[in-house]
Amino acid sequence: xxxxxxxxxxxxxxxxxxxxxxxxxxxxxxxxxxxxxxxxxxxxxxxxxxxxxxxxxxxxxxxxxxxxxxxxxxxxxxxxxxxxxxxxxxxxxxxxxxxxxxxxxxxxxxxxxxxxxxxxxxxxxxxxxxxxxxxxxxxxxxxxxxxxxxxxxxxxxxxxxxxxxxxxxxxxxxxxxxxxxxxxxxxxxxxxxxxxxxxxxxxxxxxxxxxxxxxxxxxxxxxxxxxxxxxxxxxxxxxxxxxxxxxxxxx
Amino acid sequence: xxxxxxxxxxxxxxxxxxxxxxxxxxxxxxxxxxxxxxxxxxxxxxxxxxxxxxxxxxxxxxxxxxxxxxxxxxxxxxxxxxxxxxxxxxxxxxxxxxxxxxxxxxxxxxxxxxxxxxxxxxxxxxxxxxxxxxxxxxxxxxxxxxxxxxxxxxxxxxxxxxxxxxxxxxxxxxxxxxxxxxxxxxxxxxxxxxxxxxxxxxxxxxxxxxxxxxxxxxxxxxxxxxxxxxxxxxxxxxxxxxxxxxxxxx
Numbered sequence: 259x260x261x262x263x264x265x266x267x268x269x270x271x272x273x274x275x276x277x278x279x280x281x282x283x284x285x286x287x288x289x290x291x292x293x294x295x296x297x298x299x300x301x302x303x304x305x306x307x308x309x310x311x312x313x314x315x316x317x318x319x320x321x322x323x324x325x326x327x328x329x330x331x332x333x334x335x336x337x338x339x340x341x342x343x344x345x346x347x348x349x350x351x352x353x354x355x356x357x358x359x360x361x362x363x364x365x366x367x368x369x370x371x372x373x374x375x376x377x378x379x380x381x382x383x384x385x386x387x388x389x390x391x392x393x394x395x396x397x398x399x400x401x402x403x404x405x406x407x408x409x410x411x412x413x414x415x416x417x418x419x420x421x422x423x424x425x426x427x428x429x430x431x432x433x434x435x436x437x438x439x440x441x442x443x444x445x446x447x448x449x450x451x452x453x454x455x456x457x458x459x460x461x462x463x464x465x466x467x468x469x470x471x472x473x474x475x476x477x478x479x480x481x482x483x484x485x486x487x488x489x490x491x492x493x494x495x496x497x498x499x500x501x502x503x504x505x506x507x508x509x
Numbered sequence: 510x511x512x513x514x515x516x517x518x519x520x521x522x523x524x525x526x527x528x529x530x531x532x533x534x535x536x537x538x539x540x541x542x543x544x545x546x547x548x549x550x551x552x553x554x555x556x557x558x559x560x561x562x563x564x565x566x567x568x569x570x571x572x573x574x575x576x577x578x579x580x581x582x583x584x585x586x587x588x589x590x591x592x593x594x595x596x597x598x599x600x601x602x603x604x605x606x607x608x609x610x611x612x613x614x615x616x617x618x619x620x621x622x623x624x625x626x627x628x629x630x631x632x633x634x635x636x637x638x639x640x641x642x643x644x645x646x647x648x649x650x651x652x653x654x655x656x657x658x659x660x661x662x663x664x665x666x667x668x669x670x671x672x673x674x675x676x677x678x679x680x681x682x683x684x685x686x687x688x689x690x691x692x693x694x695x696x697x698x699x700x701x702x703x704x705x706x707x708x709x710x711x712x713x714x715x716x717x718x719x720x721x722x723x724x725x726x727x728x729x730x731x732x733x734x735x736x737x738x739x740x741x742x743x744x745x746x747x748x749x750x751x752x753x754x755x756x757x758x759x
Binding site: 266267268269387388389422464467468470471472473474475476477478480481482485 | 558561563583586587590591593595598599601602603604607611612613614615616617618619620623641642643645659660663
């Protein structure tokens with residue numbers, strides 16, 4: 259668990275740590291949508307600005323590149339799939355596949371968008387307690403007549419909280435299997451099954467123990483929510499964020 | 510002193526038909542320090558789970574502070590705080606402070622009251638300086654103390670600890686033992702399950718041996734300790750030498 263700090267809440271004092279969760283959720287949603295229309299430069303600028311804001315100060319968010327290797331692999335696969343499947347002006351040929359200029363551009367654009375969405379999620383989760391995310395989601399769902407706001411909020415909060423636990427279990431089982439030379443098995447499907455079954459089993463066992471522990475501490479959906487306060491600073495950050503997004507879209 | 514926990518003819522049968530507890534009758538006085546010992550599978554944890562309604566009896570009854578656990582499990586959970594064997598699974602919050610606040614938040618208390626309780630629980634367990642740390646980065650002893658702090662913030666009258674010393678190194682055992690003794694001195698009733706008597710027996714005023722879901726022996730530790738190995742429990746080294754059990758804190 260100690261190595262998996264990029265995908266879970268990190269106590270800190272950056273500006274994003276201190277902004278009201280409702281503002282953050284709104285900005286994340288807006289930035290994700292805006293990302294669909296931004297070009298390379300704007301996407302790069304957005305990512306850079308986000309990283310600077312989140313990691314600013316002595317106690318800012320730390321995202322370790324080594325922990326992002328699986329995301330990088332996913333992005334590479336997306337890039338390759340787009341590059342290989344988009345027709346256009348041929349640039350070069352690879353193992354009989356024609357790679358086009360348009361394919362490379364499209365692959366890079368889609369990968370960058372995905373990277374931005376990932377970064378937005380990581381920054382939100384890293385700078386916001388899951389209880390706050392839960393409260394924020396509940397606040398947005400409250401006016402909707404048929405949405406079980408408390409239940410949805412609780413589910414989201416737990417989901418966010420236990421992403422690192424899933425990573426941890428995968429890491430433990432994977433280490434134990436490597437210690438018994440699982441790399442000697444060439445078939446990736448067989449390896450995935452050998453990893454997946456014990457991981458799922460451990461996750462279910464752990465979930466069961468956690469549910470008992472939560473029940474023992476009187477868990478219910480009607481808990482004291484965190485105090486949500488939006489002051490001048492929060493509104494200022496929100497206005498700046500909206501302004502920045504508008505500027506990016508205009509560019 | 511009146512019993513705070515009354516168990517009468519408690520039987521628990523699991524879904525697969527296995528009998529976990531078989532006709533347990535036990536009364537624990539308020540303020541007592543009880544050690545429940547037995548080999549793996551003897552029913553210690555199952556018994557503990559009945560104290561705050563995590564398991565309900567197949568037959569028999571459990572009462573805590575005069576109220577039936579079966580009728581009102583929530584009330585029982587307010588009276589009996591449970592510290593689980595696997596501290597990692599018990600941790601819910603992203604920071605130490607959040608985790609301690611989890612219980613009081615579940616009770617729907619006012620934020621100011623929650624903050625007050627969290628401060629007190631952190632101070633009582635010596636975790637104040639770690640309040641903003643991520644729980645999973647704590648040492649084994651600190652995690653176990655955090656589990657105790659999480660329970661303390663709910664202000665229970667009974668603390669039930671399931672194998673509180675498992676997987677702890679020597680300093681960790683001392684930290685947790687010291688914590689348990691402080692709580693006992695503060696007036697809490699303590700129930701500890703263990704198969705390792707060495708670490709805790711010197712402080713207990715009552716010893717209960719379990720085997721196959723039954724209570725096999727119950728009484729003051731000096732009177733029973735010689736029979737420990739009969740129940741699959743290693744007796745403390747001091748007992749082999751004819752001495753009284755020694756504290757790990759000395």
